[in-house]
Amino acid sequence: xxxxxxxxxxxxxxxxxxxxxxxxxxxxxxxxxxxxxxxxxxxxxxxxxxxxxxxxxxxxxxxxxxxxxxxxxxxxxxxxxxxxxxxxxxxxxxxxxxxxxxxxxxxxxxxxxxxxxxxxxxxxxxxxxxxxxxxxxxxxxxxxxxxxxxxxxxxxxxxxxxxxxxxxxxxxxxxxxxxxxxxxxxxxxxxxxxxxxxxxxxxxxxxxxxxxxxxxxxxxxxxxxxxxxxxxxxxxxxxxxxxxxxxxxxxxxxxxxxxxxxxxxxxxxxxxxxxxxxxxxxxxxxxxxxxxxxxxxxxxx
Amino acid sequence: xxxxxxxxxxxxxxxxxxxxxxxxxxxxxxxxxxxxxxxxxxxxxxxxxxxxxxxxxxxxxxxxxxxxxxxxxxxxxxxxxxxxxxxxxxxxxxxxxxxxxxxxxxxxxxxxxxxxxxxxxxxxxxxxxxxxxxxxxxxxxxxxxxxxxxxxxxxxxxxxxxxxxxxxxxxxxxxxxxxxxxxxxxxxxxxxxxxxxxxxxxxxxxxxxxxxxxxxxxxxxxxxxxxxxxxxxxxxxxxxxxxxxxxxxxxxxxxxxxxxxxxxxxxxxxxxxxxxxxxxxxxxxxxxxxxxxxxxxxxxxxxxxxxxxxxxxx
Numbered sequence: 001x002x003x004x005x006x007x008x009x010x011x012x013x014x015x016x017x018x019x020x021x022x023x024x025x026x027x028x029x030x031x032x033x034x035x036x037x038x039x040x041x042x043x044x045x046x047x048x049x050x051x052x053x054x055x056x057x058x059x060x061x062x063x064x065x066x067x068x069x070x071x072x073x074x075x076x077x078x079x080x081x082x083x084x085x086x087x088x089x090x091x092x093x094x095x096x097x098x099x100x101x102x103x104x105x106x107x108x109x110x111x112x113x114x115x116x117x118x119x120x121x122x123x124x125x126x127x128x129x130x131x132x133x134x135x136x137x138x139x140x141x142x143x144x145x146x147x148x149x150x151x152x153x154x155x156x157x158x159x160x161x162x163x164x165x166x167x168x169x170x171x172x173x174x175x176x177x178x179x180x181x182x183x184x185x186x187x188x189x190x191x192x193x194x195x196x197x198x199x200x201x202x203x204x205x206x207x208x209x210x211x212x213x214x215x216x217x218x219x220x221x222x223x224x225x226x227x228x229x230x231x232x233x234x235x236x237x238x239x240x241x242x243x244x245x246x247x248x249x250x251x252x253x254x255x256x257x258x259x260x261x262x263x264x265x266x267x268x269x270x271x272x273x274x275x276x277x278x279x280x281x282x283x284x285x286x287x288x289x290x291x292x293x294x295x296x297x298x299x300x301x
Numbered sequence: 302x303x304x305x306x307x308x309x310x311x312x313x314x315x316x317x318x319x320x321x322x323x324x325x326x327x328x329x330x331x332x333x334x335x336x337x338x339x340x341x342x343x344x345x346x347x348x349x350x351x352x353x354x355x356x357x358x359x360x361x362x363x364x365x366x367x368x369x370x371x372x373x374x375x376x377x378x379x380x381x382x383x384x385x386x387x388x389x390x391x392x393x394x395x396x397x398x399x400x401x402x403x404x405x406x407x408x409x410x411x412x413x414x415x416x417x418x419x420x421x422x423x424x425x426x427x428x429x430x431x432x433x434x435x436x437x438x439x440x441x442x443x444x445x446x447x448x449x450x451x452x453x454x455x456x457x458x459x460x461x462x463x464x465x466x467x468x469x470x471x472x473x474x475x476x477x478x479x480x481x482x483x484x485x486x487x488x489x490x491x492x493x494x495x496x497x498x499x500x501x502x503x504x505x506x507x508x509x510x511x512x513x514x515x516x517x518x519x520x521x522x523x524x525x526x527x528x529x530x531x532x533x534x535x536x537x538x539x540x541x542x543x544x545x546x547x548x549x550x551x552x553x554x555x556x557x558x559x560x561x562x563x564x565x566x567x568x569x570x571x572x573x574x575x576x577x578x579x580x581x582x583x584x585x586x587x588x589x590x591x592x593x594x595x596x597x598x599x600x601x602x603x604x605x606x607x608x609x610x611x612x613x614x615x
Contacts (some may be wrong), residue, residue, distance in 0.1 A: 026575055036439035039450055054456070055449060055452055058450070122336055129340065131343075132583070133572070133580050163332065236548050279350070
């Protein structure tokens, strides 16, 4: 009896310490995760004069909407970048989902004889790639994609990982449904469209969200292929804006830049806020789809 | 291999098969064509690594120079430097990343507050969905010379401003910090799923036997996470030659002062494309990365199949 009591007592003190340490560590890391966002947002509302004299602050002395006013009034460049990103997100996600769900459906059909061969054909591309340079030469010299919006969509519209995720999701739909639809005389495409698609809505949402997120965050192919500023996707537009001053900051080391009336420093942060905003606003609603995709995808592709 | 052998045996059957399942083949066709065009058609293009590339002559019209590109890369020490950097960074990402993820997953499993749990999980996962361009903005917001937050703090403490963008040494830590920042939530959720999968009866039995909470973590939770840990580590090692181009490029950009300690294979290949237009040299590095990368994945998969056949990739 005495021993048990001692054990319980012992349990209580270690438990308390472990819990306390856990709360503190997790809380601190969560704050560290939020800090850059908070700094970015408050910097975007800062008065330009204050940034130039004292620098970016978490809690500014002044509050100014000037950066946002400037962005909204002279919005043609930013507006176009938004347009490009919305276009590639909608078109890329829709096409990608359609193609990948059909492929997932076919590769899941047990009576489709060559499904292992085609699965391997798709899978092998994740193991070995020709590399950036041959891809670039193909896109520019042979497909003439330089400066085309399709250069932003095509390289990532279909992903091997998503096809297998789609196929694994479809495995959960019972075969008997397929059999009864065949007996009713439905063709292969109709079974896919009218029987499987409605049942696959949660998985379509998961994969669609990942795909849309990828297109929304797209900057890399913009940097590689796009030359006309009007066709820059949002994130690349933002990156150019930030990088230009990185170089300037190096050149004018220690020299205060004559800012005149333009809120150049706060406008950068305001653009970043506008580029991230939709993700942060949608995140609470979309999160559970992301998590289900992550945990399924992590185990096996 | 088996698949190919079986296919060969069935030979002419494929024609009959296509005739029978016309619609299924049509439905699969777009994706297969996509992979043939954007992946398989590109693979022979790796030949550009063995030529003196001339854009007007094209890949296969340029002069063949054998291994000269590779020789040059070895002689200048470039290949060694970028390989070393890529390996070291990835190793730190893997080791430090996994340890932090496991610790946080265990902590999250231990605490009772449901509300706190949910919120923390959401917040930690958020960085995973942010583009690396935004991470570059964060770095600028914090570290730029004239107005960065850190310099604001230094000045307000009466210290001198620090020129982060001309000190290569400090970026190692900034890169690792941002990588950990962005990947912890994701990894933590994977480990948390493994912990949730552990049978609760075991914990109850241990509790009745008088095991303390620390003992339960040390002798039950951690050993049960070992298989997941080993698998993630092995697959991570399989991809150790692949760099996080997004992260490195957005933090370092074209600031050549920082290259010595921050140049990885992927940034080098990219620069040979857009900066120097030295296609063959970049392709040589890319080819080296792909071949050794494939060898690594095959080795890792072989090992995984030996120790845990169910988790092997193929």
